[in-house]
Amino acid sequence: MDLTVNTIIDSKKCIGCGLCIKVCPYETISLVDGKACVTGENSLNCGHCVAVCPVSAVRVTTLEPLKTLSFGMENDWIKHGSDDTGHLVQLMASRRSCRNFKDMPVDRNILEDLIAIGTTAPSGSNSQEWTFTILPDRxxxxxxxxxxxxxxxxxxxxxxxxxxxxxxxxxxxxxxxxxxxxxxxxxxxxxxxxxTKKKDMLFHDVQALILVGATKAASCPQEDALLATQNILLAAHAMGLGTCLIGFAVVALSRDQSIGKALGLARGENIYSVIAVGWPDECYHKIIPRKKIMPRYTNLNS
Ligand SMILES: Cc1cc2nc3c(=O)[nH]c(=O)nc-3n(C[C@H](O)[C@H](O)[C@H](O)COP(=O)(O)O)c2cc1C
Ligand code: SF4
Structure with missing residues (x-):
């Protein structure tokens, strides 16, 4: 895990409020003579310090701002509890596995946006060691x-x-x-x-695939890749696209190394999801309920 410190603080701008110190998970920053200073030897490079600073005095040089090509977005942080939960859950429940796609390509800008959206997911130790492979056409x-x-x-x-x-x-x-x-x-x-070229039952005749993987440098490769995957599925729905996970392609990749080689995967890189992405040729009216679940409340004895 790379814990190199890449934090830079502009002491002229710093007002010494200490907020960056409070949120830093690695004690990378401390107050020296009333100003924030990098004093720690390690950093998770999570960017909490950048996000919290009221006067934009902090930079983490290895972090790139999120840029989207096919839609606009605000870069301001949405406060806890200030968004419309009902609408968010409605979106989550409206995502369905799509198996009927139009014969229409998906623009590369859109595919790249989906990947950028995938990277907004959490990753173990903030490793961000996920990989994305795009198959952009039939x-x-x-x-x-x-x-x-x-x-x-x-x-x-x-x-x-x-x-x-x-x-x-x-x-x-x-x-x-x-x-x-x-x-x-x-x-x-x-x-x-x-x-017989009658029907593509494997990928449902989709026009693009995104393969989400992770390298062996990740502490939780599978979890990281699947969290990024879920972000992609939800955002795709919001963007008007249909998606379907293709489990058998993942199994094939995990059992037959030659497929990964043909795709140009690096040594130690594994694929955890194959996502079919295309313009949907199906439409629904209702949100479908799920099986009833009973959460377990613990009653642990000390
Ligand atoms: C790990 C995983 C693998 C899947 N593999 C396939 C697949 O190979 N082909 C397919 O048509 N659907 C596949 N699906 C989609 C599931 O069948 C689908 O999620 C499930 O029926 C629930 O429907 P929904 O996604 O529309 O809510 C897969 C889903 C998951 C989570
Ligand atoms: S959050 Fe910004 S202003 Fe406050 S101490 Fe840290 S660098 Fe200085």
Whole structure:
């Protein structure tokens, strides 16, 4: 983890209010002669100090301002509790997995904005070690799809062999049996449709994919990538786009290293989500409820 201090404080501007010191999680800053000074040897580089300073006296040189290309936004912080919660939750609940897309490309500025939005998510130790790979058109998606299909064909050939499934189950490895029960038939149909070019059941004929990953330098790579993913899904909905997570492509990438190589992934980089992004050719009227959940309240004994 890189804890290099990149904080610069303009002592002429500093009024010595101490707010940056209070919010700093690493004690990077302290007050010296009534002015904020960098005295710590480590920094999380989270930028709390920049965000809190009332006179813009602090900079963290490695942090870039959030710039969006396809829409405008204010850079002022929205205070706790001052936004419309009902509307936010309505947006969250309105996001649906989209499996019908228009034959219309997604502008690269929009795809890049989605990635910038992804990076507003939290990350373990603020590592921000996520990676984003864009497949911006059908040609790229179809080449990637061929790699995934090669994996799926192999998996289905294995799952076909009943004695193999039985032996693995006896050894306590029942994944193949489970796969056979739940997915085998559907995958056969998907493979046939792909080969005959009838229908793309893998990526739903979408026009762009975003692959979200993380490098081994991240302390919580999977969590980081999935939090960025959820931001992308919600923002895409707000921008008029439909999205769908493609789980089988993630499985293929995790089991067959050659696919990552073809995509140019770095060593130690893993993909945790594959997001189909396109203009939706479906529309809903209602928000769908979820299964009832019962939270657990703890009653711990000391
Ligand atoms: C990890 C994960 C993997 C998924 N993989 C696929 C997939 O390969 N293909 C697909 O059509 N939908 C996929 N989905 C979408 C789910 O089927 C969908 O989220 C679920 O049915 C709930 O519907 P909603 O997203 O519209 O609320 C996936 C979702 C998740 C969270
Ligand atoms: S928040 Fe700004 S003004 Fe206040 S002590 Fe820190 S640098 Fe100085």
């Amino acid at each position: 040609t790229q998606i179809e080449i990637f799809g061929e790699h995934v299909l090669t994996f799926l064909r192999r998996l289905n050939r294995m799952a076909q062999v009943a004695p193999l499934r039985r032996v693995l189950s006896l050894l306590g490895k029942d994944e193949l049996e489970h796969y056979h029960e739940r997915y085998y038939e559907r995958m056969e149909e998907l493979i046939t449709n792909w080969e």
